[in-house]
Amino acid sequence: MGIKRGVSLYSYQQAQFFKQLDWKAQVKEVREGLGTDGIEIIDQATIRDYPFPSEEFCYDWRSYLARYNMKAVTMDVYLDVLQFRDHVMSYTEGAERLKNDLHLAKKLGFANVRCLSGVPVEVIEMALPTAEELGVRIGKEIHAPNPIRLHEGQQPRVNMFGKAMDGSLVEEILSLADRTGSKFVGLVPDFGIFQHSPSDVAIDYVKRHVKKPEAVDFIRENCTNYTTAEIVKLLEEKYPEHGIDPMNIERMMLHESSAVAEDLREIVPYIVSMHGKFYHMTEIPGQPGHYHDASIDYETPIRILNEEGFTGYIDSEYEGQRDQQDRGKEYLPDGVEEVRRHHEMLQRLFDATPNKADL
Amino acid sequence: MFDSYLIREDSLENFVCPESGKVLGFKFAVRIADYRGCILSLHNGYYITVDGVEYPRELQRFQVNGKAPRDFEEIKKCVWEHWNYDDEAYVYVEKEGGLEPGVHHIGLMQSVLAQYGYAPHDEEWIKNPPVPGKGAGAGKTQFVCYYDLELQK
Numbered sequence: 440m441g442i443k444r445g446v447s448l449y450s451y452q453q454a455q456f457f458k459q460l461d462w463k464a465q466v467k468e469v470r471e472g473l474g475t476d477g478i479e480i481i482d483q484a485t486i487r488d489y490p491f492p493s494e495e496f497c498y499d500w501r502s503y504l505a506r507y508n509m510k511a512v513t514m515d516v517y518l519d520v521l522q523f524r525d526h527v528m529s530y531t532e533g534a535e536r537l538k539n540d541l542h543l544a545k546k547l548g549f550a551n552v553r554c555l556s557g558v559p560v561e562v563i564e565m566a567l568p569t570a571e572e573l574g575v576r577i578g579k580e581i582h583a584p585n586p587i588r589l590h591e592g593q594q595p596r597v598n599m600f601g602k603a604m605d606g607s608l609v610e611e612i613l614s615l616a617d618r619t620g621s622k623f624v625g626l627v628p629d630f631g632i633f634q635h636s637p638s639d640v641a642i643d644y645v646k647r648h649v650k651k652p653e654a655v656d657f658i659r660e661n662c663t664n665y666t667t668a669e670i671v672k673l674l675e676e677k678y679p680e681h682g683i684d685p686m687n688i689e690r691m692m693l694h695e696s697s698a699v700a701e702d703l704r705e706i707v708p709y710i711v712s713m714h715g716k717f718y719h720m721t722e723i724p725g726q727p728g729h730y731h732d733a734s735i736d737y738e739t740p741i742r743i744l745n746e747e748g749f750t751g752y753i754d755s756e757y758e759g760q761r762d763q764q765d766r767g768k769e770y771l772p773d774g775v776e777e778v779r780r781h782h783e784m785l786q787r788l789f790d791a792t793p794n795k796a797d798l
Numbered sequence: 799m800f801d802s803y804l805i806r807e808d809s810l811e812n813f814v815c816p817e818s819g820k821v822l823g824f825k826f827a828v829r830i831a832d833y834r835g836c837i838l839s840l841h842n843g844y845y846i847t848v849d850g851v852e853y854p855r856e857l858q859r860f861q862v863n864g865k866a867p868r869d870f871e872e873i874k875k876c877v878w879e880h881w882n883y884d885d886e887a888y889v890y891v892e893k894e895g896g897l898e899p900g901v902h903h904i905g906l907m908q909s910v911l912a913q914y915g916y917a918p919h920d921e922e923w924i925k926n927p928p929v930p931g932k933g934a935g936a937g938k939t940q941f942v943c944y945y946d947l948e949l950q951k
Contacts, residue, residue, distance in 0.1 A: 452833045455884065456800060483834035484883045491878070520920060521911045522837050524874045524927075527920045557915025600918055648941075686940070761799040761833075761938055 441794040442744055443752045444785050445469075445477020445512050447714065448485055450757035450778050453764070453771065455484070460775075463503055468775060470507040473782045478504065479513040479553075479712070479754040482540065486547075490539055501548050512752045513551040513578065513627065513712045516540040518558050533558070534565035537577075541566060545573045551711045553627045556582040560611040563624060567615075570623040578627035578711030579612050583634060587702035596697055599686075604697065609706060616709060626706055629714035629756070630735055632698035637690055638718035638734040640772075644762035645691060650682035658683075658691040667692050700739040707747040718759035719772075720780035729787065730780040741788040748795030755781045799938035802945075804831055804906060806886065810947040812896030821896040823857075824848075826947065827886045831908050831937035835883040838862070838876035840911045844889060845931025845942060847905035853891045855930060862887035897949050907942045909935035 446469045454460040460468065462485050466478060486492050504511055518536065520528040528536070537554065544552045552570075554563060554577055563577055570577050581587060584596035589606035596604045609626065616624050642659070646652035654674055661670065667689060674681050674688070683691070715737075720730040731737070741753075755778050763772050809827035814820060828844075830836060843855035859867035862881050867890045881887060909930035911923060919934075928934035931942070 449833060456803070456829065458884075461884075481834050483836070483880070487882055487884070489835065489880050489882075491880075517834070517912070518915045519837055519840055519912050520916055521913060521923060522839060523877050524839050525924065527916075527924055555914045557913075559916070684940075764799060764803065765801040767802070 440750045440796045442741070442749055442785075442789045443477055444473065444475040444782055444789075445479055445510075445712070445752040445754035446473065446475075446778060447479035447481070447513075447515070447754045447756045449479070449481050449515070450755050451774050452484065453760040453774050466503060466507060466509060470509060472775065472779060475782070476508060476510045477512045477752040477754055478509050479515065479752075481515045482543070483517065486543070490543060492543070497546050504548065511548040511550065512754060513553050514540070514544040514547065514549040515553040516544075518555060518562070530559060530561050531565065533562040537562060537566040538569040541569050541573055541575050541577070544575050549575065551576040551578050551627075553711075554579045556580050556585055556608060560615060563612075564615055567619065567621060567624055571621060574623075576623045576625060576711050578625050579608065580714070581608060581626055581628040581632055581698070583629065583631040584697040585609075585632060587628070587632070587698045587706060590699065613706070613709060625709040625711040627711050627714060628698075628703070628706070629716050630737065630740065630753075631714070631716040633696045633700060633736045633740055634716070634734055635694065635696045635736060636734045637693050638732070638759060638762070640719045640759045640762040641690060644765065645683065645687050647765065648682075649687075650680055651678040654678040654681035654683060655691055658688065662692045662694040696736065700736065700743055703740055703743050704747055707744065707749050710749060710751055712751050713753045715753045715755045715781065715785065717755070717757055717777075717781055718762070720777050720784065728783070730784050732781075732784075737784060737788055738791075741785075742792050745789070745792045745794045750794065750796050753785060755785075757781065799831055799833070800829065801939055801943050804829055804908075804939065804943055805904065805945050805947065807945070807947060808950060809888075810897070810902065810904070811950045813890060821894075823891050823893040824897045824949075825861075825888050825890045826904070827888055828906070828908075829886060830881060830883060830910065831939040832910065832912065833883070833938065834912075835881050835885075836910050836912045838879040838881050839874055840935075841870070841873050841881065842909040842911050842927050842935050843870045843930045844909065845905070845907040846889070846891060847942075848891075848897065848902050850903070853893065857892040859890040860887060861890060899949050901946050901948045904945045904947055905942045906945070907931055907933075907936050907939070910937055911935045912937070
């Protein structure tokens with residue numbers, strides 16, 4: 440048993456963009472390059488003519504996955520509330536979109552759909568009977584800067600719209616699952632919640648695009664000594680016209696993860712699948728052939744998942760490419776190699792401690 | 799994201815009126831600045847500059863899915879059509895006489911109003927859609943990208 444390895448085809452977005460790997464080549468890479476079977480997709484990246492794919496596409500998808508003995512784990516779905524442009528989508532309309540996505544997921548053989556962190560729980564509840572009827576689980580993503588739960592005395596982080604990330608995301612889903620007794624609603628934690636520092640590729644990107652790259656070093660050196668507001672003030676004094684926008688200051692300030700790994704214990708029974716977010720796999724010093732993402736803690740959460748007997752999928756979600764696409768083609772990273780390294784790490788960490796389900 | 803690759807480098811051309819043969823403007827091929835396609839109605843146009851001159855949304859048309867170029871008022875109604883992630887589209891820009899031969903400095907920022915759920919600006923963006931160029935709908939590429947492109951043909 441044990442934890443299973445999968446890949447979100449999101450990881451191959453760059454190779455898909457440049458027509459180097461279509462979805463079939465991506466699936467084949469997961470089977471032949473990684474020796475595993477888990478497939479996750481972004482609906483609007485893989486499904487041609489979403490939300491109305493042809494019968495041919497659907498049959499071809501199922502047939503190709505069957506040929507390589509693959510498992511369609513999770514389909515990631517969205518909520519574009521301005522779709523109709525003449526009014527904001529209501530919750531009931533949002534639920535219709537989600538229900539349609541559930542039908543589509545079923546047709547393509549997926550076990551789960553992933554809803555975004557920002558989807559109201561009311562929308563999920565309205566679609567839950569459809570999920571039950573189809574046997575497709577809905578998992579709400581726990582994406583940074585959400586915690587799993589807020590600890591006493593802990594100040595909640597705020598999202599891009601100033602909303603406090605106070606742990607209610609998880610509470611609401613647990614309460615919905617417990618209240619309805621449904622096994623068809625749960626959570627999709629993203630390893631991004633265990634990211635404790637900006638990735639080197641993000642730091643380099645920001646440095647290439649600001650007037651005073653040394654101001655970025657200043658933020659990194661002082662991120663634990665000052666609050667963001669204090670840093671903004673200091674930057675103005677020391678590096679006038681530094682050119683770092685507020686979003687990137689926030690990104691460069693990161694010095695602790697939004698979630699605590701221990702908190703995974705209480706939600707393991709509700710985990711539908713997980714996103715293995717990462718940015719850059721580098722060789723661990725002194726361990727040739729062993730890789731890690733130096734900005735994200737995988738070791739502690741995986742140890743805890745093993746201790747709790749988690750046997751679901753962690754699907755690689757490679758995201759470092761976007762910080763390396765501002766220059767010539769010679770600077771583009773190799774997403775296929777990054778995912779291979781990520782799977783070296785995953786399997787090594789899975790095997791490092793016993794999984795309770797095997798004991 | 800895809801900062802250097804949102805416009806295909808050999809795609810800048812003038813376009814002509816098939817009847818009169820008159821040059822009506824220029825066009826170039828674009829990709830979406832995101833990791834997913836979009837429901838077409840969400841496409842709210844582009845911020846475009848050529849050699850420092852801005853060409854607003856009203857002068858732009860968008861050609862995708864094998865259909866004739868459509869202006870962004872028409873695109874707004876395409877609530878069940880999809881711009882696929884894999885697909886290139888053409889942006890047509892009205893400019894009498896088109897561009898001069900040679901290399902042009904083009905600035906581009908998309909405005910695709912795709913979202914991850916509800917946001918405080920929702921009602922406002924229905925009433926007054928944002929003007930492209932300020933970051934609204936810029937996807938994963940939150941600034942204007944510049945390209946030096948040679949006019950083809």
